Amino acid sequence: MTGLSALFRKGPGGLFTFWNVVFALCLAMIAVLLLRPISEVFVVGFIDPDSGAFTLTNYVRVLTRPYYLAALRNTLVVGGGGALGACIIGVPLAYFVARFRVKGRNVISTVAVLALVSPPFIGAYSWILVLGSNGWITRLLRAWGIAFPSIYGTPGIILVFTLKFFPFVYLMTEGALRSVNRSYEEAAANLGCAPLSRFFRITLPLVFPAVSSGAILAFVLSIADFGTPAVIGRNANTLSTIAYNQYTSEMGGTPSIAVAISMLMIVISMAAVFLQRYFLGKRRYAGAFTNLPEQKPLSGLFGILVYGFCALVVLFAALPMIVVFYTSLLATNGPVFTGAFGLSSYQRVWRELPNVVGNSFLFSLAAVAMISLTSAFISYVVVRRETWLAGLLDSLLMVPYVVPGVVMAIGFTLTFNKPPVDLIGTALIIILVVFIRRLPYGVRSTSSILRQIKPSIEEAAINLGSPPAKAFLKVTVPIMIPGIIVGAMMSFITAINELSSTLLLYTGATATMPVKIYAAVLDGEFGLAAALSTILLVSSGICVFVVFRLSENREGAFV
Amino acid sequence: MKKAFCMMAALAAMTLYASPPARAADGKVIVYTAAPQEIVDKIVPAFEKKTGIKVELVKAGAGELINRLKAEKGRQTADVIWSVGGDILQANPDLLGTYTPAGADKVFPEVKPTGKWTPFTLIATSFIINTSMLAPADRPRTWQDLANPKYKGKISIARLDKSSSSYIQLAALLQIDGLDKGWDLYSRILDNTQLANSSGAVPKFVNDGEAAIGICNEDVGLLYKNGGGPVEVIYPADGTTAQADGMAMLATPANPAAGKAYLDFALSVEGQTLVASVGRRPVRMDVPALASLAPLSSMKLVNYNLEWAAGYQKTALAKWNDIIMSK
Numbered sequence: 001m002t003g004l005s006a007l008f009r010k011g012p013g014g015l016f017t018f019w020n021v022v023f024a025l026c027l028a029m030i031a032v033l034l035l036r037p038i039s040e041v042f043v044v045g046f047i048d049p050d051s052g053a054f055t056l057t058n059y060v061r062v063l064t065r066p067y068y069l070a071a072l073r074n075t076l077v078v079g080g081g082g083a084l085g086a087c088i089i090g091v092p093l094a095y096f097v098a099r100f101r102v103k104g105r106n107v108i109s110t111v112a113v114l115a116l117v118s119p120p121f122i123g124a125y126s127w128i129l130v131l132g133s134n135g136w137i138t139r140l141l142r143a144w145g146i147a148f149p150s151i152y153g154t155p156g157i158i159l160v161f162t163l164k165f166f167p168f169v170y171l172m173t174e175g176a177l178r179s180v181n182r183s184y185e186e187a188a189a190n191l192g193c194a195p196l197s198r199f200f201r202i203t204l205p206l207v208f209p210a211v212s213s214g215a216i217l218a219f220v221l222s223i224a225d226f227g228t229p230a231v232i233g234r235n236a237n238t239l240s241t242i243a244y245n246q247y248t249s250e251m252g253g254t255p256s257i258a259v260a261i262s263m264l265m266i267v268i269s270m271a272a273v274f275l276q277r278y279f280l281g282k283r284r285y286a287g288a289f290t291n292l293p294e295q296k297p298l299s300g301l302f303g304i305l306v307y308g309f310c311a312l313v314v315l316f317a318a319l320p321m322i323v324v325f326y327t328s329l330l331a332t333n334g335p336v337f338t339g340a341f342g343l344s345s346y347q348r349v350w351r352e353l354p355n356v357v358g359n360s361f362l363f364s365l366a367a368v369a370m371i372s373l374t375s376a377f378i379s380y381v382v383v384r385r386e387t388w389l390a391g392l393l394d395s396l397l398m399v400p401y402v403v404p405g406v407v408m409a410i411g412f413t414l415t416f417n418k419p420p421v422d423l424i425g426t427a428l429i430i431i432l433v434v435f436i437r438r439l440p441y442g443v444r445s446t447s448s449i450l451r452q453i454k455p456s457i458e459e460a461a462i463n464l465g466s467p468p469a470k471a472f473l474k475v476t477v478p479i480m481i482p483g484i485i486v487g488a489m490m491s492f493i494t495a496i497n498e499l500s501s502t503l504l505l506y507t508g509a510t511a512t513m514p515v516k517i518y519a520a521v522l523d524g525e526f527g528l529a530a531a532l533s534t535i536l537l538v539s540s541g542i543c544v545f546v547v548f549r550l551s552e553n554r555e556g557a558f559v
Numbered sequence: 560m561k562k563a564f565c566m567m568a569a570l571a572a573m574t575l576y577a578s579p580p581a582r583a584a585d586g587k588v589i590v591y592t593a594a595p596q597e598i599v600d601k602i603v604p605a606f607e608k609k610t611g612i613k614v615e616l617v618k619a620g621a622g623e624l625i626n627r628l629k630a631e632k633g634r635q636t637a638d639v640i641w642s643v644g645g646d647i648l649q650a651n652p653d654l655l656g657t658y659t660p661a662g663a664d665k666v667f668p669e670v671k672p673t674g675k676w677t678p679f680t681l682i683a684t685s686f687i688i689n690t691s692m693l694a695p696a697d698r699p700r701t702w703q704d705l706a707n708p709k710y711k712g713k714i715s716i717a718r719l720d721k722s723s724s725s726y727i728q729l730a731a732l733l734q735i736d737g738l739d740k741g742w743d744l745y746s747r748i749l750d751n752t753q754l755a756n757s758s759g760a761v762p763k764f765v766n767d768g769e770a771a772i773g774i775c776n777e778d779v780g781l782l783y784k785n786g787g788g789p790v791e792v793i794y795p796a797d798g799t800t801a802q803a804d805g806m807a808m809l810a811t812p813a814n815p816a817a818g819k820a821y822l823d824f825a826l827s828v829e830g831q832t833l834v835a836s837v838g839r840r841p842v843r844m845d846v847p848a849l850a851s852l853a854p855l856s857s858m859k860l861v862n863y864n865l866e867w868a869a870g871y872q873k874t875a876l877a878k879w880n881d882i883i884m885s886k
Binding site for chain 2 (some may be wrong): 040065066117132133248250355413424507508509522
């Protein structure tokens with residue numbers, strides 16, 4: 001570290017101060033890893049794949065052909081359905097838990113967080129195991145002579161998204177409901193407003209920012225998700241599955257149509273985010289920390305209904321995890337379940353796929369190490385330097401939220417496919433794509449803790465003669481460590497569950513667990529998929545535990 | 560604290576510099592394959608046990624594998640492509656190296672190795688039918704029958720851009736009926752079809768009752784029938800074809816010796832006997848096919864022109880794309 005500090009011990013007013021250099025490096029990194037791939041995607045969309053000339057035909061084709069329009073419609077339907085479903089479950093659950101003395105609140109929030117961190121495609125395939133055409137319940141009902149409607153297609157996708165994303169709405173809304181000023185509701189009650197109408201006319205509007213943030217998040221993540229429609233969608237294509245299909249059929253040539261579809265996805269996500277900002281901007285909300293609402297006791301029929309509702313939600317949200325764990329313990333003979341219990345699926349993982357498990361951990365750890373390192377510096381720049389450039393950096397970090405993984409991966413293959421930077425088929429390209437996609441999670445976590453640290457401590461160190469780099473590393477970073485660890489855990493969870501971008505970038509030597517699970521599910525190898533999924537879920541669960549221990553606002557860290 | 564920070568930096572740096580060897584190979588062979596899992600489970604463990612060479616598989620549809628290879632051209636990402644349609648290999652000679660495995664002289668003379676690629680097995684195109692969904696009188700017998708509107712939404716076919724067996728089905732149909740009538744018929748069949756993402760999924764959908772009829776390779780259909788599923792495998796009465804799926808060295812293998820060993824094993828008596836045991840027709844004259852397979856002489860076989868089929872593939876794909884994009 002002495003070498004480093006000597007390096008940056010230039011005059012305090014010079015251009016090449018430590019933080020200026022860090023700032024420049026951050027911007028350069030974002031330019032290369034984020035802006036360049038996205039602009040490649042943007043440009044290629046306007047290029048004729050045969051002649052290389054400028055053209056609008058790619059977009060015209062995507063916006064006129066029935067095949068693409070059907071996918072666009074499906075995307076909006078499952079995105080809207082997922083968001084709506086998340087609200088229908090999340091808002092009542094939040095209201096019950098926040099306003100009544102519901103026992104087992106910790107169980108509900110733990111299951112919600114676990115549902116949130118488990119990859120959606122695992123949910124999709126466990127619902128196939130239960131309600132698919134050969135699923136347990138389907139077979140049971142068939143034995144009784146009841147025909148069960150198909151779960152495949154948009155209904156299945158919406159079911160999975162609802163149960164996957166309701167925790168966003170629940171966790172955000174619950175926090176908001178707890179901090180609403182009680183007097184508004186009491187005033188309405190005194191004026192004779194009935195409880196139900198009071199909820200819709202007073203309470204719900206007051207927590208609208210939280211509900212809408214959760215819903216928009218569910219919408220954006222739903223339309224970007226690849227694994228769920230690919231596994232359970234069958235003939236119902238969404239933009240992300242046709243972007244992937246189109247990309248694989250254009251591979252080796254120019255993926256013009258695939259990028260045109262990609263741009264469409266980005267536009268929809270951005271429109272959703274801006275729409276929400278616009279609605280929020282028109283109203284003013286005052287957070288109140290006085291006169292907080294009280295929790296009422298539950299009794300009678302209403303109490304039974306509330307508990308029944310909570311229990312059902314917990315059961316449905318936890319079902320994929322239970323199914324996956326149970327299935328992983330069934331003995332298999334090839335793709336066929338023998339009916340007995342056994343560890344043969346784990347033995348197959350151990351025998352055939354140890355490198356895949358190793359890859360997953362190696363890539364995720366590498367990406368997380370880079371994220372932790374970079375986000376410490378970036379959040380310092382963003383939080384402590386209130387220039388417009390720092391503001392720009394902050395807004396640029398919003399971009400990975402609205403760019404679907406499939407699109408980011410296509411951008412990477414377009415950018416890093418020829419010397420001097422030829423990364424196709426390497427582990428590095430997977431690590432880098434995961435890094436840039438998950439960097440915002442790390443930055444958000446470190447920024448929030450940095451905002452609570454007074455700059456004066458660090459300034460004192462500098463006044464006493466310490467160089468800025470040393471002051472940052474020896475004074476500020478140690479205080480930031482809990483935030484860095486929480487950020488690292490959050491990034492690790494999302495990194496190890498990443499499917500949509502890695503599926504386009506992997507080769508034989510760089511396959512990861514989600515990629516193999518996806519392939520195994522398509523092949524009907526449900527035992528193998530279940531064993532790998534259990535390993536993923538347990539890894540994520542351990543990280544959740546660490547975050548719970550380190551974070552003051554346990555569930556808040558996840559939304 | 561500083562230590563932890565330095566370690567993280569070191570770890571990040573290490574992975575940055577240590578990642579390129581992910582491409583290198585030692586004592587392992589990287590195989591791109593569209594083979595069904597039953598064949599993988601027979602061949603791969605037997606090969607690993609015999610040679611001590613570890614097999615790393617990339618499984619995808621033939622179309623996707625070929626496109627991956629085009630995108631990865633010049634890089635040593637894989638050694639061997641194994642069990643994809645002969646047409647697609649014939650159509651992409653520049654992706655392949657040259658190697659003729661040991662035992663090539665024992666192969667049926669109709670499907671001789673070309674020097675670039677070698678046939679691995681023979682597969683006849685068949686219809687798989689869910690017997691509990693369709694009464695015997697309702698079952699289709701010919702390609703023409705498949706276009707009957709009463710089968711709307713009941714047929715499963717793998718996507719042409721993913722599956723090389725799908726292309727062989729189409730190419731056979733075009734050679735039975737001629738280009739114009741053939742495309743018209745195929746397009747009307749597509750009106751009745753739910754596309755599957757892989758040819759392996761087609762018989763599964765039929766077995767599980769998600770589709771009543773599937774067009775698929777006979778061996779996978781037979782697996783479900785022999786496993787007790789409510790399915791029947793029939794060969795279209797107006798013509799079918801038995802084509803080779805092939806295997807080849809790639810143009811830039813990372814481990815050529817291991818690749819050659821793999822191809823040799825796949826064509827050996829041992830390897831061919833293993834594939835015969837799961838219902839594939841072996842290409843070696845000295846290895847018998849499974850008795851439950853209908854003899855080729857019982858089918859109406861079309862005179863299949865592989866050269867033409869390989870050359871027409873790109874046009875066919877564009878035309879297919881055009882048809883499904885407009886539906």
